[in-house]
Amino acid sequence: MHVLTAEEMREIERTAMDSGTASDRVLMERAGCGAVATILEEWPDLAPGRVLILCGPGNNGGDGFVVARLLHGLGWTVDLRLLGDPGKLPPDAAANHAAWSALGDVTPLVDGTDKGDPDLIVDALFGTGLTRPVDLPETLGLLRTERRAKVVALDMPSGWCSDSGRRIGARAAEAHLTLAFHAAKRGHVLGDAPEACGMLRVIDIGLPDTGDGVRLVGAPNGLAKAGGHKYAYGHALVLGGGPGKGGAARMTSRAALRVGAGLVTLAVPPAALQENAARLDAVMLSSMRDADALAEMLEDTRLNAVALGPGLGSGGRTRELVRTVLAADRACVLDADALTAFAQAPDDLFGMLHPKAVLTPHGGEFARLFPDLANLMNGPVESGPAFSRLDAAQAAADRAGCTVLLKGPDTVIASPDDVRIHAALYDRSAPGLATAGAGDTLTGFIAGLLARGLDPVEAAGRGAWLLTECALRFGPGLIAEDLPEVLPGVLAELAAHAPG
Numbered sequence: 001m002h003v004l005t006a007e008e009m010r011e012i013e014r015t016a017m018d019s020g021t022a023s024d025r026v027l028m029e030r031a032g033c034g035a036v037a038t039i040l041e042e043w044p045d046l047a048p049g050r051v052l053i054l055c056g057p058g059n060n061g062g063d064g065f066v067v068a069r070l071l072h073g074l075g076w077t078v079d080l081r082l083l084g085d086p087g088k089l090p091p092d093a094a095a096n097h098a099a100w101s102a103l104g105d106v107t108p109l110v111d112g113t114d115k116g117d118p119d120l121i122v123d124a125l126f127g128t129g130l131t132r133p134v135d136l137p138e139t140l141g142l143l144r145t146e147r148r149a150k151v152v153a154l155d156m157p158s159g160w161c162s163d164s165g166r167r168i169g170a171r172a173a174e175a176h177l178t179l180a181f182h183a184a185k186r187g188h189v190l191g192d193a194p195e196a197c198g199m200l201r202v203i204d205i206g207l208p209d210t211g212d213g214v215r216l217v218g219a220p221n222g223l224a225k226a227g228g229h230k231y232a233y234g235h236a237l238v239l240g241g242g243p244g245k246g247g248a249a250r251m252t253s254r255a256a257l258r259v260g261a262g263l264v265t266l267a268v269p270p271a272a273l274q275e276n277a278a279r280l281d282a283v284m285l286s287s288m289r290d291a292d293a294l295a296e297m298l299e300d301t302r303l304n305a306v307a308l309g310p311g312l313g314s315g316g317r318t319r320e321l322v323r324t325v326l327a328a329d330r331a332c333v334l335d336a337d338a339l340t341a342f343a344q345a346p347d348d349l350f351g352m353l354h355p356k357a358v359l360t361p362h363g364g365e366f367a368r369l370f371p372d373l374a375n376l377m378n379g380p381v382e383s384g385p386a387f388s389r390l391d392a393a394q395a396a397a398d399r400a401g402c403t404v405l406l407k408g409p410d411t412v413i414a415s416p417d418d419v420r421i422h423a424a425l426y427d428r429s430a431p432g433l434a435t436a437g438a439g440d441t442l443t444g445f446i447a448g449l450l451a452r453g454l455d456p457v458e459a460a461g462r463g464a465w466l467l468t469e470c471a472l473r474f475g476p477g478l479i480a481e482d483l484p485e486v487l488p489g490v491l492a493e494l495a496a497h498a499p500g
């Protein structure tokens, strides 16, 4: 599945117009019909009652007029409010405004007269066309919480930028159900908008699937082992911290082994050997005094993937270890302290990175390495399309010259020539992952997949998908140690559903 920008959506629509496949009017009618059908499908017990329909000055409002007409035909009592001047509606919205006006009233949105408590509210104020702050009514953001009605947003809850999922202006709507037309937009899976969308359903309006847009990471296949020696699945090296700091790297190591690396070695300073020896079995343990010792270890080319950062400390020793790993030209994951260690001199890090590296920052680590991009991503939104987390990850990947995985429920995986989103949202929402060590486990999954020979973007995307799936499978009470332990069940299910 792919997600689109507003511009990509308009282009698909234009192409369909030019080829004569559909007209704007037909698409608007299909959008309205699909919306009504989906509302009734989602809430089969919703009997005809009162519906409040809020229409805006563009084609999103046009969809609202179609919904008004259709619900009226099904016996609903419609209270329709319009924002803006009906004389300025674009042609198809104007035509549907006229068709509705033959059936019922159009009240200005600013008219606060209450016409009864609605059972359903349809937000058709703004969709993909919102580009500047709009002074939306104060009550709009409260519809979901303060009214008993079901709230449905057409295309996008109004006030959100459909390219970035960021709020444009002071207020924005929240819905129980959002109905995206033709395809989900980036804003449905990025930023704060997904929470405001409630549930998301995509409505087919008869436009062709062009394959445009950014790919959403889906269930991986091909992870089952199929013969061969353990070295056929690679040997991951994880670098651990000093005494008492080893838990994070042990979790990373176990995750790398569970995801199928043939061998995993945890290398720690001599003083931490005993502690780790008492805690490890299948993961091998190695003593590594300093960066020179690491360079010597890496002469063994069977060590084909390295993970470093979790529990490593953010001082000069870590910078030396990062330098050594990058100089050895290995597939690698730099996480946590391996990133923070370069907070004072990110350019030093960027100068050494290469395409086999994956950086896995959370928001804080991202801001340390890319403060300007973090400001753009988190600063005030003046106009749309707003600078998104996807834009930030892409710019970071270009600057770093490697794959960057920006963590969150909306994880973005970007390389200089590819970008994907992993959405732990809607029916894959996994708030249980907000637990210490989930990121260390992700680092292990990615390192294990790199050891197995996957390219960085694939390894990062699959790692993020597996992490979420483990959390969903485990359910409430999740702690990070549980994640690798439920992975076998996830892998078994993937194998059972594998094509062919």
Ligand SMILES: NC(=O)C1=CN([C@@H]2O[C@H](COP(=O)(O)OP(=O)(O)OC[C@H]3O[C@@H](n4cnc5c(N)ncnc54)[C@H](O)[C@@H]3O)[C@@H](O)[C@H]2O)[C@@H](O)CC1
Pocket (backbone or CB within 6 Å): 009, 010, 013, 027, 028, 029, 031, 056, 057, 058, 059, 060, 061, 062, 063, 090, 125, 126, 127, 128, 129, 130, 131, 132, 133, 134, 135, 154, 155, 156, 181, 205
């Ligand atoms: N593109 C397509 O193929 C389809 C689009 N449809 C609908 O059309 C919508 C997009 O329509 P539009 O591009 O007209 O945009 P919208 O209806 O989302 O809103 C933008 C309209 O409001 C104006 N506007 C923008 N910011 C404003 C502000 N701050 N204050 C006042 N007015 C402002 C714009 O000039 C424009 O007229 C989609 O979200 C969807 O609901 C559907 O009818 C199905 C087909």
Ligand SMILES: Nc1ncnc2c1ncn2[C@@H]1O[C@H](COP(=O)(O)OP(=O)(O)O)[C@@H](O)[C@H]1O
Pocket (backbone or CB within 6 Å): 336, 362, 407, 408, 409, 411, 424, 429, 430, 431, 432, 433, 434, 435, 436, 437, 438, 439, 440, 441, 442, 467
């Ligand atoms: N609410 C959430 N929904 C989905 N995924 C989440 C959520 N919170 C955290 N995650 C994921 O869990 C991991 C946490 O990583 P991180 O913040 O580095 O944790 P730690 O440093 O404790 O290991 C990331 O992969 C992140 O995307």
Ligand SMILES: [K+]
Pocket (backbone or CB within 6 Å): 060, 123, 124, 125, 126, 127, 153, 154, 155, 156, 157, 158
């Ligand atoms: K809307």
